[in-house]
Amino acid sequence: MKLFEPLTINGMPLANRIIMPPMQLRLGLGNRRARAFYLERAAGGVGAIVMSATSVDLFSTDAAWGRPGGVEQFIERMQVLNNEIRAAGARVGIQLWHGNQWPAGSGAPFAGTEQVAPSATAERRALTTGEIEAIVDKFGQAAETARTAGFDFVEVHGAHGYLVCQFFSSADNRRKDRYGGNLDNRMRFGLEIVETMRRTAGDDFPIFYRLGAEERRPGGITLRQSKAFAAALAKAGVDAFDVSIGMPVGRKPSPGRKARPGTYVPLAAAIKQAVGVPVMAVGRIHTAALAESILNEGRADLVGVGRQLIADPRWPRKIIAGREDDIVACLSCNTCFNPLRNDQWRPGDPICQVNPRAGREADEGQNQ
Ligand SMILES: Cc1cc2nc3c(=O)[nH]c(=O)nc-3n(C[C@H](O)[C@H](O)[C@H](O)COP(=O)(O)O)c2cc1C
Numbered sequence: 001m002k003l004f005e006p007l008t009i010n011g012m013p014l015a016n017r018i019i020m021p022p023m024q025l026r027l028g029l030g031n032r033r034a035r036a037f038y039l040e041r042a043a044g045g046v047g048a049i050v051m052s053a054t055s056v057d058l059f060s061t062d063a064a065w066g067r068p069g070g071v072e073q074f075i076e077r078m079q080v081l082n083n084e085i086r087a088a089g090a091r092v093g094i095q096l097w098h099g100n101q102w103p104a105g106s107g108a109p110f111a112g113t114e115q116v117a118p119s120a121t122a123e124r125r126a127l128t129t130g131e132i133e134a135i136v137d138k139f140g141q142a143a144e145t146a147r148t149a150g151f152d153f154v155e156v157h158g159a160h161g162y163l164v165c166q167f168f169s170s171a172d173n174r175r176k177d178r179y180g181g182n183l184d185n186r187m188r189f190g191l192e193i194v195e196t197m198r199r200t201a202g203d204d205f206p207i208f209y210r211l212g213a214e215e216r217r218p219g220g221i222t223l224r225q226s227k228a229f230a231a232a233l234a235k236a237g238v239d240a241f242d243v244s245i246g247m248p249v250g251r252k253p254s255p256g257r258k259a260r261p262g263t264y265v266p267l268a269a270a271i272k273q274a275v276g277v278p279v280m281a282v283g284r285i286h287t288a289a290l291a292e293s294i295l296n297e298g299r300a301d302l303v304g305v306g307r308q309l310i311a312d313p314r315w316p317r318k319i320i321a322g323r324e325d326d327i328v329a330c331l332s333c334n335t336c337f338n339p340l341r342n343d344q345w346r347p348g349d350p351i352c353q354v355n356p357r358a359g360r361e362a363d364e365g366q367n368q
């Protein structure tokens, strides 16, 4: 099966085409629950894991951790876990994110932070040019630290209407300086981030870019614009694209049960026409038959399998073993957003409607 063919991305060998995309489940980074959650998925046969959106400041600023030595301790913890994930057979990356706070901090709101954006809104003030340059530098430092921390690759979060995505969308970016206005200017922030990361982390460190390739709103990102952006990003040093949507208007990054399986494959297929580097498709890719057809038809080179791997970490191994009937199917119910949306949720509480172990692997012990 094409799904289990290896692929090398900028020197990084992937055992197969299955990637677990970033999913913020409030498991934390490197503690026992996060460790057990990721190791169970690595052992289940996934080619690579992308750890969830992580504020760029956490890679360079102890204050973001709220304690001296926070960054150093993070590096040490991740070096251990990343080695364990590799030993289990998967490659591991982390998604670098900026979520509209100044300073970005841990990503959670705290005293003294301001809400910022490319252009002012009712709740946010516009970033100054100097602040934009400082954020670009933070991405560079984050990539370098991620490499030191033993990650095989990084992914820029340029989708879902967060800061990087906003700079590209004329619905959010009405700046008059070199970071706003025409398409070239709106591409500049993303391009400078990638160029800086390439410089700091080195030529041989794979950089993925999650591209919010389309928006359904007035002035929103169009596929035509995204194809031009992707081509420029590839030239600037992006080694692989993970294609999703921009600002979630009228549809969700994690589509519900009525959405078409392979929801965002058409966006990936369009971006693939514009670039020569590997492209990953996402959105309700839950069956081997669908994944295989996407790859065989040349619509993408990699498949992002998110919630299905929460529901059943052994999805890849069961397919290899011809045991698809044993797969625990994801319902696309989005109960797994509870850790983010439900204030009552606490680490160790159940995450998934169909897999009571998810997020509790460390509490429940070895799976048989
Ligand atoms: C609970 C949850 C948290 C998510 N967190 C992130 C995130 O941190 N960064 C991101 O780019 N996408 C995030 N996503 C979107 C997933 O990466 C993925 O694109 C989406 O779920 C569609 O793939 P799937 O249908 O295979 O789950 C999240 C999805 C879920 C369900």
Ligand code: SF4
Pocket: 307, 308, 310, 311, 329, 330, 331, 332, 333, 334, 335, 336, 337, 351, 352, 353, 354, 355
């Ligand atoms: S909670 Fe629902 S959507 Fe999330 S992984 Fe489990 S079954 Fe799938």
